[in-house]
Each structure stands twice: as C-alpha cells, then as structure tokens.
C-alpha cells in the first residue's frame with residue numbers, strides 16, 4: 001500500500017508548467033515556440049531536415065529557417081502562414097516540464113485561443129515591437145485574466161526590427177501596463193525578445209545590454225504558479241458508477257480539489273444525503289488518502305442515491321447548490337447567443353438544460369467598459385444571469401476552475417457555443433431537501449426548459465395548416481423545444497381508424513385528439529394539432545381540457561376560393577362531383593373562430609411569415 | 625486505514641514507483657477513459673499492439689477496476705503485421721480478460737491489395753483507413769479510443785482529446801469544437817462519432833518510463849536481437865516471412881536491430897541497436913537524435929500526409 005503523498009525521487013518528478021502564447025496576428029507566437037523547442041534541443045535531426053525543406057516551400061523568412069512551421073502543422077496553416085487552431089507541444093529542461101499551447105492571433109479563431117488558455121497557468125503575451133499594443137493584445141489579455149491566469153510575460157517581439165531599442169520597449173511596456181492594471185494579474189514581466197533570432201529567449205541577448213531582467217526561459221523555469229489544490233475544499237464529481245457485481249458499488253472520479261480519507265463524513269452536494277467514506281479503491285491497492293488530481297473510486301458506508309454528475313464533498317465544506325447564478329460568458333458560435341433560448345450546459349460531469357435569462361452587460365475588450373446589449377455575437381464576452389433546469393453544485397470560478405466553469409452546447413447541432421465562468425450564485429435552491437419526490441407536470445416541464453402548449457391549427461382543407469405547422473415544428477425543434485405533431489395522417493390511420501366523416505364522427509375525432517394532446521401537455525411537450533375542426537363547440541371542448549393559457553388557437557384564414565384553386569389532394573374536385581360526402585365548405589359547414597389567439601392570412605403573407613408571427617406570439621407569451 | 629480495506633486485497637498491492645509527472649498523466653488519461661464509458665452507448669478501444677496501445681489498455685484496466693473493461697478492443701488487421709505482434713495481441717487479450725475483435729477488410733484482400741505490389745499508400749488507405757471505417761460502421765461504435773500522442777507528429781499536435789467526426793468519419797481540422805478545461809463535449813447525433821485520445825499529452829519517453837514502472841508487457845520486437853533484414857534504400861526492413869521478395873542485388877543479412885514503432889512489417893524500418901531491456905531503450909531514447917516516425921514508410925510519401933489520412937478517417 002502506498003501513501004498517496006509519497007513521492008519517489010526520479011528524474012521526472014520535476015514540476016509542470018502549462019502556458020500559452022497569445023497576442024495579435026503575426027506577432028511571432030509560433031515562431032517563438034518553434035525557437036524554444038529548437039533551443040532546448042527538442043527537435044530531432046529528421047524533423048530539422050523536414051523543417052529546412054518546408055521553410056523553402058512555405059516559409060515566410062526567405063532563405064532562413066521559419067520556426068513557425070514546427071508548430072503550424074495543418075496544411076491550411078502552412079499555406080496561409082497563419083495559425084488557425086491551437087497546437088500543444090511539450091518540452092523539458094533540467095528544471096521543469098512544459099506543456100505549451102500555441103494559439104492563433106486571428107480574431108476569428110478566438111475560441112481556439114480560449115481553448116488554449118483554459119488549461120494554462122501562465123501566459124506569454126506577444127507584442128510586435130513595430131506595432132505596439134493592439135486590440136487583439138487587449139482581447140487576449142482580458143481572456144487570460146478572465147480564465148484565471150495570474151502570471152504573464154509581455155514579450156515585446158521583433159525588437160531586432162526596431163534596432164533593439166530600449167525606448168521602443170519601454171514605450172510599449174508603459175502602454176501595456178496602463179491597460180493591464182485593471183486586469184488584476186499577480187505579476188506582469190516585460191521581456192524584449194527576438195523570436196526569430198533567439199534574443200532573450202533561452203540566452204541573454206548581446207544586442208540588448210540595457211536589459212537586465214530574466215530571459216524568457218529563466219522566467220518559465222522559475223515562475224511560481226502553484227496553487228495548493230489539495231488544501232481547498234473537497235470536490236469529487238462522480239464520473240462513473242462502478243458496479244462490477246451486486247457486492248460492490250463505487251463512485252469513480254477525479255478529486256478536482258481537496259483531500260479525502262476513509263472514515264471522512266461526506267455529503268452529496270445536491271441532495272444533502274450523508275455517509276462516510278469506506279474505502280478509496282485503486283488498481284494499485286486501497287489508499288489511506290486521496291488528494292486533488294488523483295483518479296480513484298470511493299465506496300461509502302451507506303447505500304445512498306448517487307449518480308454521475310453528483311458532487312461528493314465533506315459535510316463541513318459544501319459548495320453552493322443553486323439553479324441561478326451570475327457568470328461571464330465567452331460566445332464562440334457564429335449564431336448569436338439569445339437570452340431565454342435553451343442550451344445544454346455541461347458543468348463538471350453533469351449535463352443540464354440552461355438558459356441565459358439576462359445579459360447584464362457586454363465587455364468592450366479595448367476599454368474594458370461595460371456596454372448594453374441584447375445578444376452576444378461571436379467572440380463577445382458578457383456578464384449574464386444563468387438559469388439551469390435543475391439545481392447544480394457550483395463554486396465561484398476564482399475559487400475552483402473545475403466546479404466554476406461550464407460550457408454551453410447548441411441543442412440541435414451539438415456544437416460548443418459558449419464558455420462560462422461563474423461569479424456567484426443568485427439564490428439558493430429551495431428544493432434541496434424536497435420531500436415530495438413524485439414527478440408531476442411541473443417537474444417534467446422544468447427539465448425541458450419550456451412550458452407545454454397546444455398549438456391548434458384550424459381552417460379549411462388546403463388552407464395551409466400543415467405547411468405552417470411543419471415550419472414551426474422545425475424551428476422549435478432547432479431550438480431544443482420538445483414537440484409533437486398530431487394531424488389527420490397519424491391519427492386517422494391508427495387511433496381513429498374506426499371513425500368516418502359524419503358530424504358525430506368528427507366530434508369524436510376531435511375529442512380523442514384533445515385527450516391525446518392533453519397527455520402530451522402533461523408530459524411537458526408542445527403539441528401541434530392541424531385539424532379542419534370545423535365546429536366551435538369541439539374546439540372549445542379541447543380548450544377546456546387544457547390549463548389556462550395552454551391552448552393557442554390559430555386560425556388559418558384562407559378563403560375557400562383559394563383553397564379550391566390549390567386543391568392539393570384533388571378533394572374539392574371530387575366533392576363537387578359528389579364523390580365525397582360531408583366535405584367542409586362544400587356540403588358541410590365551417591364555423592370560423594370568434595376569439596382565436598392568432599389569425600394568419602398566409603395566402604397574402606406566405607407561410608414563413610405566418611410561422612414567424614406565431615413564433616413571436618409564443619415568445620411574447622413566454623411559452624418558449 | 626480501515627480494517628475492511630486490508631481484508632480486500634486488490635489486483636496489485638505494491639508500492640507505486642511512479643514519478644509525480646507520470647502520476648499526473650495517468651490520472652488525466654483515466655479520467656478521459658472513464659468519460660467515454662459514462663457517455664457513449666458503444667465505445668471501442670482500438671488496439672494496434674504497439675507500446676502506446678499497451679499503455680492505453682493498462683490505463684483502461686486501472687480506470688474501471690474492480691470492474692472489467694466495459695468495451696471491447698478492436699484490432700484492424702492488415703494481414704501484414706509481424707507474427708510476434710499477433711502472438712502478443714492474443715496473449716494480452718487473455719491476460720487482461722478483455723473481448724478482442726479482429727477486423728480484416730476482406731474486400732481489399734480479395735482485390736489483392738498489399739503493401740508490396742500496391743504500394744504503401746493504397747495499402748494503408750484500403751487495409752487500414754477503409755477497414756477501420758467499415759469496422760466502426762459494422763459494429764456501430766459511436767466512440768473509438770486511439771493511442772495517438774500529440775508529440776508524434778505536427779497535425780496530431782493540433783487535435784482535440786475528444787475529436788469529433790462527422791458521418792463518414794471525416795475530420796475537419798479547421799472546424800474543431802473548442803475544448804475548454806476538462807469539459808469535453810460528448811454530444812453527437814446519429815451517424816456521427818468521436819475519436820478519443822487519452823494519451824494526447826504523453827511523450828514517447830513517458831510511454832517507455834511508464835511501461836517500465838508498471839511492468840507492462842511489450843512485443844519483443846522493441847528489444848534488440850539478431851534479425852534477418854534487407855537494406856532497402858537505407859532502411860532496414862525485416863523479412864518476417866517470405867512474402868517480401870528480394871530485389872535484384874539485395875541480400876538478407878542478420879543484424880542486431882529493434883523497432884521504435886511497429887506497423888506492417890514491410891513498412892516499418894528497424895534501427896540498429898543494442899538495447900535489450902527497457903532500461904537500455906530509455907537510455908537509447910534519451911540519446912537519440914531522430915524521431916520515432918522516421919522508420920515509418922507511410923509518413924514520408926507526401927508532405928502533410930498524416931493530416932490528409934486523418935481527414936479521410938485514419939487514426
């Protein structure tokens with residue numbers, strides 16, 4: 001049995017530094033990484049030979065080696081001479097191991113820069129000595145600060161092109177510090193470098209005798225970023241329930257912070273259920289203690305309900321459990337963030353539907369000023385109120401990166417569209433100790449993130465009910481709203497196969513449709529019903545089955561002449577020839593609604609516009 | 625320590641000689657592997673028999689202990705693997721008690737595709753890439769683990785840990801999902817899949833040091849021994865069977881060689897070496913001035929060939 005803290009001295013028990021390079025386009029980030037790899041002898045002979053060949057073909061440096069080509073590994077990057085996506089490279093020196101993320105400078109690829117920053121402890125922010133501080137420099141600095149990076153180097157690069165001038169360096173540093181003071185970095189270390197020629201990268205530059213600070217590598221080897229995660233409160237998100245047989249039930253996961261020992265009194269954050277740790281199981285034997293960063297399996301003394309996504313913590317150091325919190329959100333999709341739209345949130349090991357209920361302000365990355373706004377566009381950052389369908393365990397991001405960060409996923413495309421950092425909870429969830437465990441309509445609705453409703457389309461045959469209903473269902477589905485379509489086609493062939501078109505059968509048809517729709521609303525679904533439903537009484541009957549405000553009657557008011565002209569199924573023609581009896585509008589009446597919630601004239605406006613009006617109504621009445 | 629813990633011995637109760645660095649890597653990989661088991665309906669672990677696969681499988685055994693692996697291994701067999709590799713594969717499946725699926729692209733075989741007559745490019749395309757895609761489709765896997773590392777090659781350094789594949793298994797490197805923190809987006813639609821790389825942040829040296837520390841069995845071909853090779857254009861190719869014809873002027877000779885990277889035998893070049901133990905291999909690696917992929921014939925076919933293959937669905 002090993003004690004978890006025991007460390008056998010070994011050549012590679014060096015500390016690890018994760019850092020990124022960032023800054024504006026072409027400032028020399030990739031060149032700098034290539035240079036670091038080269039100078040630390042991490043480039044093998046065959047790779048060097050390839051590099052020389054590549055530099056001739058794609059290089060941006062004439063006859064010289066283009067070190068950026070060591071990291072810009074995608075075809076498109078090499079062709080365009082830019083970085084598109086983050087590259088992760090590793091190197092070691094006698095003092096430390098490094099994982100470096102080389103990130104793109106282009107604004108278009110900001111999300112890839114954020115990807116690189118999210119797992120970094122330090123940043124090297126490059127500035128082209130010829131250009132000084134640019135918007136991208138500021139944006140990247142702000143994102144670094146937001147993502148919790150505390151220590152940065154400001155590398156004033158290409159100083160060779162400015163005659164290795166100390167004045168140039170000092171002016172840029174002064175500019176930068178004026179901006180960055182508000183960002184709250186713990187340390188900012190300016191270094192004048194030439195990535196291309198290696199000045200002050202790993203060796204002190206003979207060209208800049210005026211500079212007496214550290215080289216970049218000195219700084220990387222010595223910067224102290226250690227946060228003692230094990231000393232923080234225990235957070236153990238359950239990743240996987242380990243159940244090999246009936247006698248063993250363990251909870252597998254990684255301690256993201258804190259430490260735990262057998263016998264410790266633990267609690268499931270969201271349910272407040274308590275137990276004690278029985279064993280800390282690993283393949284290499286049970287542990288006497290598990291600490292932050294370790295992947296283990298816990299077993300407990302009691303059989304309590306725990307599932308993937310729950311957070312196990314010590315009774316004495318619980319996180320906040322809430323379904324509303326304030327957070328900074330970086331938007332990463334072309335399609336703008338819309339308040340109230342439902343997204344899927346991933347926080348820890350849990351997925352939960354979530355909405356941004358309010359955008360409090362956007363941040364202007366140039367001035368750090370707060371701007372009013374309704375939506376977040378690609379690469380914009382906003383401070384938002386977020387609401388989740390069920391309460392989740394959270395910590396402020398500054399206290400814990402793992403329990404304070406989340407991503408937002410588009411419910412239709414599954415793309416990762418937003419990244420969030422929690423600032424604080426807005427109210428404690430009231431349902432933590434909820435006794436009533438029966439699942440009802442409200443509970444079903446809550447996890448869907450929208451209200452149920454019946455969209456009842458009425459109108460003559462051929463008026464366009466199904467066409468409009470189809471458009472709406474597509475749009476709702478794309479927004480992650482649970483829908484179901486009821487129409488003659490799916491009911492007449494099954495449930496209502498025994499019914500004809502006499503008045504009595506029409507009434508019974510609608511009654512059954514109404515009951516089915518009611519079951520769907522009980523399940524929390526938005527039901528779209530397209531039926532001629534010619535009689536007011538039956539429509540009222542259905543309306544009365546539903547809760548207040550749930551039944552939305554939509555009159556597709558297309559004149560009969562137009563319907564007859566369209567006659568998509570040839571029914572009017574056959575009715576006029578007397579081949580179909582009891583045909584609405586021919587030999588059976590249609591009673592137009594007197595108080596429809598919505599009346600559309602799609603023969604004038606087109607089906608799309610009619611659908612848009614209906615969607616507006618649903619939004620205005622906050623169904624969706 | 626409670627009494628219960630002592631009463632229940634585990635698989636290997638022994639002191640762990642792992643450095644802090646390797647423990648960090650191990651924990652990260654275990655978390656990635658568990659994530660897949662928790663989120664996907666039909667995961668599979670690609671098992672290529674090499675040193676990386678060996679480490680990956682070992683990590684999976686650790687991830688789920690005391691449960692067994694909740695997914696099978698899949699070996700895409702080109703029928704040109706070293707015989708030692710096949711032997712090793714079958715022993716390993718036995719040792720870890722896992723289900724092993726072997727898939728051969730019979731159609732390619734019937735067409736007579738092979739690395740010698742068809743060339744490495746076509747052979748790889750048909751017997752590896754196509755075969756892999758067919759196997760994934762046939763079994764309906766929605767997530768597949770691969771043992772690739774970011775330090776192997778520059779387009780791999782660009783790939784996510786959870787790498788999204790559209791229907792048809794294609795990779796779009798310009799349009800990868802942002803992957804922040806450890807919040808992997810595991811959501812996919814019907815027909816789409818995810819390739820998962822638990823060893824993304826390991827280096828070749830890490831792999832060997834971990835193999836040594838954990839005593840993970842490896843194919844004997846990694847250790848130097850006298851073997852029959854031919855010198856072809858400066859590369860030492862081992863004649864593992866008589867399907868490799870000698871070209872005019874070529875002669876088979878016995879040299880003390882080993883392999884840094886294993887694939888189809890006519891496509892994997894050996895290096896001359898005296899490294900007979902894991903310690904020797906590690907010492908040799910530390911002194912080496914060439915990368916492991918140098919001995920891989922398929923990579924040098926054309927510039928950016930790895931990215932191209934990956935876009936088509938290669939691992």
Ligand SMILES: Nc1nc2c(ncn2[C@@H]2O[C@H](COP(=O)(O)OP(=O)(O)OP(=O)(O)O)[C@@H](O)[C@H]2O)c(=O)[nH]1
Nearest residue numbers: 025026027028029030031060082083105194195196
């Ligand atoms: N003279 C000089 N040129 C440099 C220096 N550093 C980089 N360059 C050149 O600047 C150009 C851009 O370098 P990259 O490393 O690709 O820039 P980058 O910041 O990675 O660019 P993106 O990733 O696309 O934002 C290349 O032609 C480099 O050779 C330097 O210190 N001095």
Ligand SMILES: [Mg+2]
Nearest residue numbers: 029030082083
């Ligand atoms: Mg770059």
